[in-house]
Structure formats: structure tokens, C-alpha cells
Amino acid sequence: MKIAFDKVNVTPNQPCFMAGYSRREKSQGVLDPIEINTVAAEIGNEVYILGILDSIMVEESFCARVRERVSEQLGLSLEHITVSAIHTHSAPSFFKMTFEDNQVEEELTQTVQEEMGRSMIRAYNAMEECEPVLEKTEIQGLYGNRNVKDGVQDKRVYLFGFYNKEKKLLGALFNISAHPTILDGSSFLLSADLLGHIRGEFQQILGCPVAVTNGCCGDVSTRFYRRLSGREELEFTARQVVEQFMDKKKACPLYGGPVESRTFDIVSHFEARTDEDWRQMSEEVQHIQSPMKEFLSQRLRLKESFGAYDLAMIGQLRLFGNVLLVVLPGDVLSGFGNQIKNAFPGLEVVIICYSNTYCNYLVPREEYGKYFETYNSRLARGEADRFIEEVIRQAKELIEASGHRD
Numbered sequence: 344m345k346i347a348f349d350k351v352n353v354t355p356n357q358p359c360f361m362a363g364y365s366r367r368e369k370s371q372g373v374l375d376p377i378e379i380n381t382v383a384a385e386i387g388n389e390v391y392i393l394g395i396l397d398s399i400m401v402e403e404s405f406c407a408r409v410r411e412r413v414s415e416q417l418g419l420s421l422e423h424i425t426v427s428a429i430h431t432h433s434a435p436s437f438f439k440m441t442f443e444d445n446q447v448e449e450e451l452t453q454t455v456q457e458e459m460g461r462s463m464i465r466a467y468n469a470m471e472e473c474e475p476v477l478e479k480t481e482i483q484g485l486y487g488n489r490n491v492k493d494g495v496q497d498k499r500v501y502l503f504g505f506y507n508k509e510k511k512l513l514g515a516l517f518n519i520s521a522h523p524t525i526l527d528g529s530s531f532l533l534s535a536d537l538l539g540h541i542r543g544e545f546q547q548i549l550g551c552p553v554a555v556t557n558g559c560c561g562d563v564s565t566r567f568y569r570r571l572s573g574r575e576e577l578e579f580t581a582r583q584v585v586e587q588f589m590d591k592k593k594a595c596p597l598y599g600g601p602v603e604s605r606t607f608d609i610v611s612h613f614e615a616r617t618d619e620d621w622r623q624m625s626e627e628v629q630h631i632q633s634p635m636k637e638f639l640s641q642r643l644r645l646k647e648s649f650g651a652y653d654l655a656m657i658g659q660l661r662l663f664g665n666v667l668l669v670v671l672p673g674d675v676l677s678g679f680g681n682q683i684k685n686a687f688p689g690l691e692v693v694i695i696c697y698s699n700t701y702c703n704y705l706v707p708r709e710e711y712g713k714y715f716e717t718y719n720s721r722l723a724r725g726e727a728d729r730f731i732e733e734v735i736r737q738a739k740e741l742i743e744a745s746g747h748r749d
Contacts (some may be wrong), residue, residue, distance in 0.1 A: 344599070345385040345470035346505040347461045348514035350378045350554035353397075353455050354533060355362055355435055360446045362399040363432025364528030370435070372523040372726045374532040374574065375539050377434050379459050380554035382516055383466035387601045390467060391423045394459045395554055395694075397535040397718065398428040401572055402438040403655070403700035411711055413463045422606040425659060426459065427599045427698040429557050433522045433534040441703060442719050444513060473505040473513055475599075477691060478649060485580055486521045487613055488677065489564040490714045495678045500588060501693050504549075517541065518693050520558035520680060521582070523578045525565055537565070542579030548585065556695040559671075559680025561704050561716055562685060598664035603745040605660045606739055611726040614651035621646065622723050624712050635715075642718040654721050656730045657699045660741055667738060671692045673702040679731045687742075705730065 354377040358369035377397045384391050392413065406426040414421050436445045437452045457697035481498045488494030489633050497639045503516040523536035535542070538555045546554040569576055621643065659670035667690045669683055675696050684692040704720040711717050712724075720727075 346473040347383045347466040347469040349381040349466040351462050359448045360436040362436040369418040370533050371531040374534040381462040381466045381597045393425045395427045398434045400701035401428045406699045429685045430697050432537040433526045450508040469571045476504045476594040477595040479504045483520040486565045489566040497677045497680045514552040517555045522560045522564035544585040557679050558694045559675040561674035561676040567624040603662040608655050608657045609730045611654050613723050615646040667692045670698045671696045672700045674704045677709045
């Protein structure tokens with residue numbers, strides 16, 4: 344196996360509009376760098392590239408342009424290239440959001456598109472032999488279900504480390520499922536928020552480049568666990584996540600082999616004005632006695648204004664020995680993450696969300712309409728379940744075709 348990491352600082356050198364919390368003012372400084380982190384891996388005779396942008400989302404057309412450019416220049420299959428985001432709410436406004444009247448910084452978007460393509464090509468050309476090591480644990484007492492404190496959640500975290508022949512760590516890839524929203528709408532400092540600070544903590548300890556991906560955190564945050572606020576809370580939580588991991592981590596056996604890969608999508612149709620669930624939610628909102636009433640009402644009106652539309656949900660699968668990597672779009676609720684992982688008890692299942700497109704919240708049928716997430720969903724009840732069922736079906740087919748027994 345070969346590996347390479349590439350890191351690019353794309354922090355704007357002047358104030359810019361930010362995505363998240365519907366802020367109207369431009370940024371007023373930088374708390375920590377806005378980065379592109381790329382991982383290129385060659386396994387057997389196949390190369391796979393993952394590019395991760397410090398952004399609240401990535402737009403499908405942006406991802407397609409990056410993937411097409413890299414595919415053309417390197418001769419790689421489009422299916423072997425993934426573009427992802429960490430979902431920070433304190434990065435530049437690179438893309439137009441469906442439920443936020445944000446002003447896009449088009450020049451910055453063009454810059455990060457070009458930089459990500461160059462980063463992927465550099466990583467491809469810098470790969471060197473390595474030995475992968477996988478470690479995992481569960482993080483306690485720092486984040487959880489943001490709607491019900493002891494509700495459904497996934498606190499499993501994973502660290503892939505890649506060592507050269509001299510046992511030197513070339514780089515690491517960390518996966519966690521937690522909303523990076525410690526910095527709220529009152530902050531106008533550019534930041535990669537929780538995942539960026541975790542990345543920085545790991546880099547100091549491990550002495551190598553570290554990339555971080557976000558999993559099924561649609562309903563997971565630090566809401567019920569905060570002790571401080573702002574920068575102090577951010578630094579405390581990041582440090583505690585890394586310290587817990589280093590104290591409790593357990594090595595996982597890795598069984599190599601060729602990578603089996605698959606990309607697929609499901610297209611869902613929706614129109615709020617003719618949907619019975621939206622009619623019922625509209626009626627229920629009228630009886631809410633809280634500051635959220637106008638906000639939720641505005642969301643419902645906005646979705647009705649969209650008319651009828653189709654939404655594509657894109658999935659990617661990578662099977663490498665006993666590791667199944669599942670790549671999903673949007674804010675996937677943790678119940679779905681658990682459903683996928685529980686379907687493959689014999690595998691180490693790592694889920695990377697916010698990838699290749701952004702389709703807002705994927706809410707399970709039984710939670711549909713209960714909480715904030717449904718108001719920011721563009722899917723009808725049951726459509727997210729249909730997609731997750733297809734993810735599991737496709738993964739089972741892939742495993743069976745590979746001859747692997749889960």
C-alpha cells in the first residue's frame with residue numbers, strides 16, 4: 344500500500360461572508376486556518392483520492408468539476424475520487440445554501456476548486472509505501488444527541504495511521520461524528536471549529552499531517568455538555584476528545600486485499616404543498632409557544648416556494664479487507680449511522696458524510712417531524728430510509744461479490 348497527505352491553507356486574507364447562522368456581516372478575523380486536506384492511497388493497482396474542505400458543505404457541481412479535472416489529468420476513474428466537507432459553520436461562504444440567504448464568495452469558491460484539484464494531483468505524485476494501522480474507541484461526556492440528551496448517538500471514533508518502513512508516521516486520518524457548532528452566530532472569526540481543533544491537537548501529538556472527516560452527526564452536538572463558551576470551550580472539547588482517544592484507543596486487526604468500490608445514487612421527488620406531513624407540520628407550528636415558531640414557519644414557507652423538485656442522493660462504498668468505508672451526502676442522523684454499522688458486525692465500518700453533494704438532513708421515518716432537522720430536510724417521510732436501505736443493500740452486494748464473509 345502507498346499513501347500521501349497534502350495540506351493547503353486556503354484562509355482568505357481579507358474579510359469575507361460566512362456560511363452558517365445567516366450572518367449578514369463579513370468575517371472579522373481568523374481563529375484557526377481554513378484548509379484543504381487530501382489523502383491519496385494506492386492499494387493494489389488502484390488509486391483512491393479523498394479531498395476534504397473546511398466548509399459547511401460542498402455543492403454537487405463543484406465536486407463534479409474537481410473530480411472531472413483530476414480524473415482527466417491522472418487517468419483515474421471518477422468513482423475513485425471523493426470530495427468532502429467537515430461541516431464547520433464558521434468557514435467562508437463558498438456555496439449557496441438552500442435554507443440560508445447567504446452571499447456566496449464566488450472568487451474564493453473558484454480558488455478552492457483549483458486548489459483542491461492541485462492538492463489531489465500533488466498527493467497522487469507523492470505516494471510512498473506504508474503500513475496502515477487502525478485504532479478506535481468511544482468518546483464519553485463531551486457530545487451526544489442534541490434533541491434528547493440520552494437519545495440515539497454514535498460516539499465511536501477511528502484513527503487510521505500510516506507508517507513507513509522506518510516506522511515513522513507519514514500521516515493520519517481521524518473520523519468522528521459530532522456537529523462542529525461550538526462557535527455560534529455571534530462569532531465572526533473564521534474557523535474549522537471542533538474538527539479543525541481536533542486536527543490541530545492530533546498534529547501536535549503525532550507530529551504528522553492529520554486529516555479529519557465527519558460522520559453521521561445530523562442530530563449530534565455538544566449542546567448538553569458545554570462547560571465553557573466560545574474559544575475556551577472549543578479548545579477544551581478538542582483537547583478532551585484527543586486525550587480520551589489516546590488514553591482508551593484499541594488497535595483493530597486489519598486484513599488487506601484489493602479494494603472493491605461502488606458508486607450509486609437514488610433520486611427522490613418532493614413537493615411540500617402536496618405533502619400530508621408538511622400540511623400537518625404547518626398546522627402544529629401555529630400552536631408552538633416559543634421563539635422558534637417564526638423560524639420554523641419561515642422554513643415551511645420556504646420549502647413550499649420550491650415547488651416540485653428532484654433531489655439526488657449519492658453514495659460511495661469502499662471495501663478493503665475488513666474495513667467498509669461508506670461515503671454519504673448531507674446531515675445524516677445518527678440512527679442511520681448505527682443502522683449501517685449494525686448491519687455489518689464483522690466489519691470495521693467508517694462513515695464519511697457531507698460528501699460529493701449536499702442534500703441537507705436525512706431523517707429516519709420514526710423521527711420525521713419531531714425536531715428541527717425535519718424542517719431543514721428536502722425529503723419526504725421515508726425517502727431517507729429508502730436511501731439508507733439501498734446503501735446497505737449495495738454494500739451487501741459488494742461484500743458478496745468480493746467473496747468476503749461479514
